[in-house]
Amino acid sequence: MELELRGITKRFGPLVANDGISLSVAPGQVHALLGENGAGKTTLMNVLYGLMRPDEGEIVIDGKPASFDSPKDAIAAGIGMVHQHFMLVPVFTVAENVTLGIEQADRVGLLDRRRTRREVADLSHRYGLDVDPDALVEDLPVGLQQRVEIVKALVRQANVLILDEPTAVLTPAETEELFRIIRQLRDGGTSVIFISHKLREVQAIADTITVLRRGAVVGQREPSATAEDLASLMVGRNVQLRVNKEPATPGKPVLRVSDLTVRGDDGRTWVDGLSFDVRAGEILGIAGVQGNGQTELCEALMGLRPAASGAVTLNDRDLTRATPRARLRAGIAYVPEDRTEDGLVGSFSVAENLVLDMYDRKPFASGVNLNLSAIAKNADARISEFDVRTGSSATVAGTLSGGNQQKVILARELGREHKVLIASQPTRGLDVGSIEFVHRRIVDQRDHGVAVIIVSSELDEIYALADRIAVMYEGKITGFRDPSVHAAELGRLMAGGADVVTEGDADVPDVAPVPGAATMLGAAAVPEAAGAEPAPPEASETPGATASQEET
């Protein structure tokens, strides 16, 4: 099926979300739509999927103009969409979810479960999707849920599959699996529209890349285009992809974690006897595949989850049993992993969010009274200092873009007196411009003598920021490495490989890892890593830190 968009324009009041966008998708092509958050990618796809009507322009399918009043029409025309947030019923099985809305009845009028199950199994087999039709959706990991969404679209005979930011929720290994599926779909003749703001993923999967900026097409590129070229098209200026930073000059240890063990609500041990120090003026990067206890470690450091044993001290002050407020007041700045859930109150104004952990202190409060003018003044100062793009300080925080929300959180946390900064996945889902801003601020903090912990599952981010890398696997630190370490070595550690280089001396960063040894170990470990699937496979192909820094 040949799909063409001609001069699509969509306005919301004064805002032009799509400005005369034209593009065509050939059968069996992976067409990537690349653009920053707010560039108009999702609006365009909502137009294509019949969720919105364009103000101008037309959709042409196989040479014939088509008009979609609802997703139903789009589906009938062979267009399928996998939304960023899945539309699944958690308590239903995979087969039930797939059949939802197109239930087929047998002769007696009962649901034909067997046929649906067979269809799911067939599709699953044909495209190597590997989903069990009888599994309950709520029991499936995110990556598999996404595949259920893909099966849903395929069962409805989609010839064009729209994937809206499909990798935002996936681990590196799951992303690689998704890419395999996309390639298989493409080879079977299905066109895929892949929406993303991640340069490296787009380069890895796309046949054609269309770059959107401010609602307009600013260029088309082959996947062989350089990352710098794509990035500057996206943001309209040359972006610095690597963070410029001086070598660290670490001072004395500020935050000490010793033998920390944390259990989950279910009694499972998530953090298992972890020990490390963070010094003033250094960035410790905690790498690892998500779900290896990083979240629980951060929660324990912030007092949001009790420590089963071990101790956390800040400048020799014991904080192991301290409340979250006591820790914040003791000088920990915290950027939580899930910014909409834990970082912001979405329905509060930007100004209110900027004092969320300071509202009861001077000058924002006198006695029990809030000082609204001080809160507003603080907001104006922070908004201009951190370049938060918002209508005013009274704007509801939930309406800001992800990058601006993160800036609000950073502005709040760094505005407080602090000695330690803990930032978990600080740039997840952000566009290039915001990532650059956040990274610069974090390095800035380090240069001002703050002890920084960065938890990230993106190796690029770890390489860009960390002065010392700790790799977490199943609640333990499998090794500390210098940032010059080979990516394959990190991949090996992320898969639970033994800490051969620095065994028994985990607290001291190995300043000079033996390059030969690391490479050898890395090479030897590749099959093992692939078997366990925890490391991003491209990491093991990347010849070194420099190349993989580019996507940041």
Place this chain on the structure above:
Amino acid sequence: MTTPPQAEPAATPPAGADKGREKSPRKSFGTILRESFLEGNTFTVTVLALVTATVLGGILCAFTNSTVLHAPTAGATISRAWDVASGTYVALFEGSVFNPHTIAALFQQASLSTAVHDGYLAAVFQPLSETAVQATPLILTGLAVALPYRAGLFNIGGQGQFIGGAIMAAWLGYDVHLPIVVHVVVCVIGGFVGGAVVGWFTGEIKARTGAHEVIVTIMLNYVMQYFLAYLLSSQSLLQASGSPYPITPSIASNAHLPLLFGSNLRINVGFLIALACAFGVWWLLNRTTTGFEFRSVGANASAARVAGMNVERSWVLVFLIGGGLAGLAGSAVIQGTDFTLNPQSYGTYGIDAITVALLGLGRPGGVVAAGLLFGALHAGSPGMQTITSTPVQIVQVLQALIVLFVAAPPLIRAIFRLRAARAGGVGSTMSKGWNA
């Protein structure tokens, strides 16, 4: 209304959309007005819900009336139906807001002084006074629901907390002897404390064990109901000595809430207390650090926790204050109008409170407005029954219709073809919250 509703992304602020319209030269002021109405925000939906309920209520009144049903011709049916429906609402209005006959009677008096002395002036204000009297406990219990609601909690326990307050107010009222102003103050404070203890208990259980407050409050309603029945069953407890009925002795006249405008009007200080409480709740929520905590906990408890707030403490505190407000309603009824406590004293305030809070969109000002509206319905219903022989129950039907439409914004939007506004009103948030 013929154009299909334009889908708008949730993130687009309505203000921006309005600006776009103003720029467009083709659109008249009327169009702009209509379109801003069609935005379907919660206020519009609430107003339209009231209108819809009124119209439907009128139709119900008319077509349950025997004169309408036995009309000889179709034309007669329609005109009689109109007479009955409009007559019902006129009677309701005259009983709750203003009755022109009282003005006529006032001007027939020889002089102003005799008019005042014989109660003719008071008669003019009598409907409003009744409305205020009826509204007082509704506003207070409504606040008792609205405040915890802002902290993300549902207070279904207005009834139990009301009883707690009423017991304290009644007991302090008849069993203690104090000078004139002091006695009133002590009883009112006692009422607050009585309700607050019940509310605090709920909050404490929720904070310590995680038990859902809806279950706890409903169960506590029963506990308090039977506790009251027990207290009133024995003369060694609260029952009036020598009385065969389960009723307390009358409270001392020192404990009566002072009347505001003389002995002909029942309006009393309780109404002012209710208004002051509404202001107090507004101030607490919007101007204090505690209120900031309540709102944060209500809007996003996990972000509040990460920001160092003590979520559990907020739960306990907000339920304590909410319970106290419902307790004040109990004290207002005992000290303002009833002067004794019996097993019927608590009426349906606990449930009406949810309605009032819902209609008031969970905001103190809205609760006052909703409380006055329902107070007016209560105050006007007896007159309505005598004049148009519409059963009093129609008032309950009206209330139910209002709640139904307010709680179902999509229904109102469908009827009036409004666009879906973001969020979808307090009704949908409330129903969503049940799963929390």
